[in-house]
Amino acid sequence: MSRARVLVLNSALGPLDYRVPHGMAVEPGSIVVAPLGPRQLLGVVWEPERLPSDAEVGDNRLRNLMGVASVPPLRPALRRLVEWTADYYLAPPAAVVRMALSSTSALEGARVVTEYRATGLVPERLTPQRAQALERIGDRQGLIRELATIADVSDGVIRGLCKIGAIEPVEVDIDSPYPVPDPDHAPPTLADDQQHAAGTLARDVVAKAFRPTLLDGVTGSGKTEVYFEAVAEAIRAGRQVLVLLPEIALTEPFLKRFHDRFGCEPVAWHSGLRSTQRRRAWRAIASGEALVTVGARSALFLPYADLGLIVVDEAHETSFKQGDGVHYHARDVAVMRGKFEECPVILASATPAIETRQQVTLGNYAEVKLPGRYGAAELPAIEAIDLLEHKPDRGRWIAPPLVVALEETLARGEQSLLFLNRRGYAPLTLCRHCGHRFQCPNCTAWMVEHRLTRRLACHHCGHIEPIPRACPECGEEDSLVACGPGVERIADEVSALFPEARVAIVTSDTIWSPAKAAEFVGRMEAGAIDIVVGTQLVTKGYHFPNLTLVGVIDADLGLEGGDLRAAERTFQQIRQVSGRAGRGEKPGRVFIQTHSPGAQVMQALITGDADAFYAAEIEARQDAGAPPFGRYAAIIVSSEDQGCAKDVAQAIGRAAPQVDGMHVYGPAPAPLAMLRGRHRFRLLVHARRALDVQDVIRGWLGALDWPAKVRVAVDVDPYSFL
Ligand code: ADP
Numbered sequence: 001m002s003r004a005r006v007l008v009l010n011s012a013l014g015p016l017d018y019r020v021p022h023g024m025a026v027e028p029g030s031i032v033v034a035p036l037g038p039r040q041l042l043g044v045v046w047e048p049e050r051l052p053s054d055a056e057v058g059d060n061r062l063r064n065l066m067g068v069a070s071v072p073p074l075r076p077a078l079r080r081l082v083e084w085t086a087d088y089y090l091a092p093p094a095a096v097v098r099m100a101l102s103s104t105s106a107l108e109g110a111r112v113v114t115e116y117r118a119t120g121l122v123p124e125r126l127t128p129q130r131a132q133a134l135e136r137i138g139d140r141q142g143l144i145r146e147l148a149t150i151a152d153v154s155d156g157v158i159r160g161l162c163k164i165g166a167i168e169p170v171e172v173d174i175d176s177p178y179p180v181p182d183p184d185h186a187p188p189t190l191a192d193d194q195q196h197a198a199g200t201l202a203r204d205v206v207a208k209a210f211r212p213t214l215l216d217g218v219t220g221s222g223k224t225e226v227y228f229e230a231v232a233e234a235i236r237a238g239r240q241v242l243v244l245l246p247e248i249a250l251t252e253p254f255l256k257r258f259h260d261r262f263g264c265e266p267v268a269w270h271s272g273l274r275s276t277q278r279r280r281a282w283r284a285i286a287s288g289e290a291l292v293t294v295g296a297r298s299a300l301f302l303p304y305a306d307l308g309l310i311v312v313d314e315a316h317e318t319s320f321k322q323g324d325g326v327h328y329h330a331r332d333v334a335v336m337r338g339k340f341e342e343c344p345v346i347l348a349s350a351t352p353a354i355e356t357r358q359q360v361t362l363g364n365y366a367e368v369k370l371p372g373r374y375g376a377a378e379l380p381a382i383e384a385i386d387l388l389e390h391k392p393d394r395g396r397w398i399a400p401p402l403v404v405a406l407e408e409t410l411a412r413g414e415q416s417l418l419f420l421n422r423r424g425y426a427p428l429t430l431c432r433h434c435g436h437r438f439q440c441p442n443c444t445a446w447m448v449e450h451r452l453t454r455r456l457a458c459h460h461c462g463h464i465e466p467i468p469r470a471c472p473e474c475g476e477e478d479s480l481v482a483c484g485p486g487v488e489r490i491a492d493e494v495s496a497l498f499p500e501a502r503v504a505i506v507t508s509d510t511i512w513s514p515a516k517a518a519e520f521v522g523r524m525e526a527g528a529i530d531i532v533v534g535t536q537l538v539t540k541g542y543h544f545p546n547l548t549l550v551g552v553i554d555a556d557l558g559l560e561g562g563d564l565r566a567a568e569r570t571f572q573q574i575r576q577v578s579g580r581a582g583r584g585e586k587p588g589r590v591f592i593q594t595h596s597p598g599a600q601v602m603q604a605l606i607t608g609d610a611d612a613f614y615a616a617e618i619e620a621r622q623d624a625g626a627p628p629f630g631r632y633a634a635i636i637v638s639s640e641d642q643g644c645a646k647d648v649a650q651a652i653g654r655a656a657p658q659v660d661g662m663h664v665y666g667p668a669p670a671p672l673a674m675l676r677g678r679h680r681f682r683l684l685v686h687a688r689r690a691l692d693v694q695d696v697i698r699g700w701l702g703a704l705d706w707p708a709k710v711r712v713a714v715d716v717d718p719y720s721f722l
Pocket residue numbers: 188189190191194217218219220221222223224225226374543
């Protein structure tokens with residue numbers, strides 16, 4: 001090939017053609033360095049027929065490629081995934097392929113460092129220092145500095161030993177190999193129904209065929225143990241596995257569990273990695289050496305050499321949807337990756353998404369069920385507390401029956417969890433004198449008081465301010481009042497009720513790293529915490545046998561705003577958090593505080609009749625033509641210049657094509673009318689399922705132009721309706 005089409009890592013540009021200089025070998029998938037003006041850009045060689053270019057350049061005007069990365073070319077399955085993702089989510093292919101090349105250091109090839117070790121030769125002139133050094137170093141190997149530290153001598157002593165041949169340099173790859181998980185390290189004895197489920201999933205791995213399966217089992221039924229058997233099967237075959245988790249906070253407990261089962265940790269991939277860890281993981285994944293990777297959604301685009309299984313754990317989680325950049329949903333992309341790789345995909349959940357249920361109904365996904373909790377554990381009984389009947393005192397949020405339950409639980413030496421999905425102390429602060437409300441200067445949002453850090457914070461853009469002593473509007477001192485509860489305020493209330501109780505707050509403000517999560521787990525397991533007050537961060541994954549009481553402070557909270565998934569999300573969230581109770585031998589109890597105990601979703605939670613809830617919800621979606629029976633796409637127009645954003649949004653609205661089965665709503669100011677200093681307008685496209693709505697939008701927006709200060713973002717299958 002003397003001419004190559006290259007997808008360069010610049011989302012504003014289409015594919016470009018280059019000349020392949022003599023002596024350079026490239027093929028589709030090769031990662032190359034290409035000149036662009038005076039700069040150099042990374043890019044990936046692509047099949048020209050799959051990536052049409054609108055600017056064909058003659059052979060004589062082509063510039064030479066400058067180099068090829070010494071890593072394996074991106075495989076066809078990953079290239080097809082990039083194309084599909086770009087197409088489906090209306091994103092530039094360059095923005096998608098960038099997610100695959102997520103460590104530039106890894107592309108620079110192997111990197112070696114010089115380490116030193118003893119040769120066994122004993123020098124003739126053996127000073128006491130030299131003797132001490134050789135004795136302490138023994139058969140260890142390391143940098144000069146490290147050996148000097150081990151031996152407690154100066155660097156000079158080590159260099160001297162090197163000069164006379166008692167110590168020698170060795171070149172080592174800085175990316176040390178990963179340990180290989182042992183599929184037979186500590187397998188559990190599975191119960192019959194678990195055995196049956198595990199057998200089915202393991203057979204799919206052996207079959208090496210695309211097969212999505214919903215692994216549906218209540219919390220504590222052993223879903224993890226069961227899909228670990230499929231993981232073991234892939235390891236036995238020497239094939240790679242990807243396990244996707246919805247949140248990096250869940251990584252730490254997962255690593256520990258994996259270690260218990262397979263004897264070593266898997267490779268972790270998330271945004272918290274240092275660049276050397278990133279590099280090491282990327283290279284091991286590309287070479288096939290890293291057998292099991294656990295990661296956040298970005299792990300989906302890594303260049304696995306031989307993927308044999310994908311698991312999406314807590315597959316119903318909405319955090320799998322990426323909120324900016326390429327708006328992909330990791331669950332859907334995982335299924336597509338499985339399709340291109342021809343491997344099974346397991347979607348594990350106790351509360352599957354309606355979309356997933358529907359795929360099972362249609363026969364597109366298989367289903368494996370685990371009917372009950374493992375062992376003696378029983379699902380906890382859920383009771384509603386009617387807040388109209390059992391009103392908490394003024395300025396309090398925990399209703400009397402829940403206070404009694406907390407008291408009983410404490411007396412038994414057991415642990416409780418209070419759930420409220422609101423960080424901080426209070427969601428709104430106002431001046432009691434003049435009524436001034438603290439609003440973010442950059443967003444249409446109230447500033448949230450955080451007492452622990454003594455700040456007001458915007459949860460949308462991150463803007464923070466100190467809490468002022470006086471009202472900035474009227475100047476009145478000490479006039480600010482907190483309205484409504486956040487977790488910090490509930491924790492205060494608990495401490496006032498039970499001064500003896502040891503209380504922990506668990507939110508992304510307190511558990512912001514895997515190490516913090518590990519510390520929290522350690523304290524819970526050691527019984528050093530009596531009552532946890534937490535946000536959705538504590539609703540999943542954790543397994544604390546002594547936790548027997550769960551209280552939901554405001555079960556109605558998620559129903560506010562009423563987007564199409566509000567009821568579903570409330571059901572999932574409360575089922576998940578309920579699932580934290582009674583996971584051991586002691587039975588659990590769950591109380592949900594609500595103003596509408598008769599609402600359908602509350603009834604479904606109390607009776608535990610998930611099937612009835614899903615049936616009703618699916619029917620309602622069907623009537624409304626909502627997903628999965630129809631599609632939505634949001635077009636968000638934003639600019640710092642409000643008038644400009646509005647004009648463009650209206651122009652887009654006017655240009656909307658008349659298409660059968662498609663309806664365009666808006667433009668209207670988005671519910672979050674200002675975000676990070678940008679004014680936002682929104683159009684909502686609603687279409688029947690069979691319509692290629694992406695194609696329509698591509699043609700529609702492609703024919704329009706707007707000033708550079710306006711940004712137009714398309715969100716296909718939106719989850720956030722803000
Ligand atoms: P899920 O993922 O469905 O919530 P887990 O896999 O976390 O369930 O299992 C819940 C608890 O029960 C865990 O502590 C797990 O180790 C334990 N468990 C499940 N099945 C078995 C088994 N067959 N043998 C031993 N322990 C099991």
